[in-house]
Amino acid sequence: MKMNELKLVYFSPTGTTRRVMMETARNIDLKSVSFDFSVYKEKKPVLKFAPNDFAIFAIPVYGGRVPALFAEYLTAVTGDSTPAALIATYGCREYEDALLELKDIVTGNGFQVIGAAAFPTEHSLVPMIGSRRPNKADLKVISEFGIELKRRIRKSDSFDQFDIRVPGNTPYRKYMQNSLFPKADVSLCTECKACAKSCPAGAISLKSPKKTDHQKCIGCLRCVRFCRQNARSVSSIKMRMLERKLMKICQSDKKADIFL
Ligand SMILES: Cc1cc2nc3c(=O)[nH]c(=O)nc-3n(C[C@H](O)[C@H](O)[C@H](O)COP(=O)(O)O)c2cc1C
Numbered sequence: 001m002k003m004n005e006l007k008l009v010y011f012s013p014t015g016t017t018r019r020v021m022m023e024t025a026r027n028i029d030l031k032s033v034s035f036d037f038s039v040y041k042e043k044k045p046v047l048k049f050a051p052n053d054f055a056i057f058a059i060p061v062y063g064g065r066v067p068a069l070f071a072e073y074l075t076a077v078t079g080d081s082t083p084a085a086l087i088a089t090y091g092c093r094e095y096e097d098a099l100l101e102l103k104d105i106v107t108g109n110g111f112q113v114i115g116a117a118a119f120p121t122e123h124s125l126v127p128m129i130g131s132r133r134p135n136k137a138d139l140k141v142i143s144e145f146g147i148e149l150k151r152r153i154r155k156s157d158s159f160d161q162f163d164i165r166v167p168g169n170t171p172y173r174k175y176m177q178n179s180l181f182p183k184a185d186v187s188l189c190t191e192c193k194a195c196a197k198s199c200p201a202g203a204i205s206l207k208s209p210k211k212t213d214h215q216k217c218i219g220c221l222r223c224v225r226f227c228r229q230n231a232r233s234v235s236s237i238k239m240r241m242l243e244r245k246l247m248k249i250c251q252s253d254k255k256a257d258i259f260l
Helices: 016-026 068-074 098-108 136-155 194-198 222-226 236-249
Strands: 006-010 032-036 054-060 082-090 111-120 257-259
Touching (some): 006 016, 016 054, 016 082, 016 136, 054 098, 082 136, 098 111, 111 136
Parallel strands (some): 006 032, 054 082, 082 111
Antiparallel strands (some): 111 257
């Protein structure tokens, strides 16, 4: 089949998932178009992909699941037997039901999954876990995944012969409750609004960026990264408790799982 475009549909509040996805995409010789759902959208964009497009869906794992916000956006992204690959990045704990949930969503929306992978990375909440991953060795594995996807796309005229099985259980794990709410230090905040503009959940008011709506905040810490004044942070007590807990259960040297 003569392929049209590579559609990159992703959620990446702190940039690691995007990096992994781009490394995969670099190895697929198709013109690419990005749909970045890490930026808050009041209205869900409606996307319809053609049978000769190739889609990559990439997510960070949140509590062993697809981030709920992204799952919501995906309801308006449909294919027409469009081939798709799935990428989940996770902070060296576990990815549990995330790949299965992502597969169920996209399959239900008209995509045909031809490959999937879970890549362990630096933990966005506790960066000393999996520190600086993806590293050189990880990038090699990620590239090879991309090369195999390219091969599949080139060789196949239709994609229904692929039956990609990924681990996970239904019903999926319960959504975790967010307890990390970054606060603005009013003495440092200059109200530049970088945090409000970058928040994926629309949880920071553009009018009063010192305020965070705790009902909407997903605890991704994107605002902390985007704040140039270092005015946004999470309570150090909560952070230390989380570090202690995660250091016990994460393994920084986890290997990638590839499903082809
Ligand atoms: C709210 C939240 C929940 C997370 N839950 C998990 C998890 O269940 N398992 C895991 O191993 N990593 C978990 N992580 C770590 C991220 O999945 C990982 O660091 C990912 O690569 C971040 O991607 P990003 O930089 O594209 O945002 C979590 C991170 C956040 C912010």
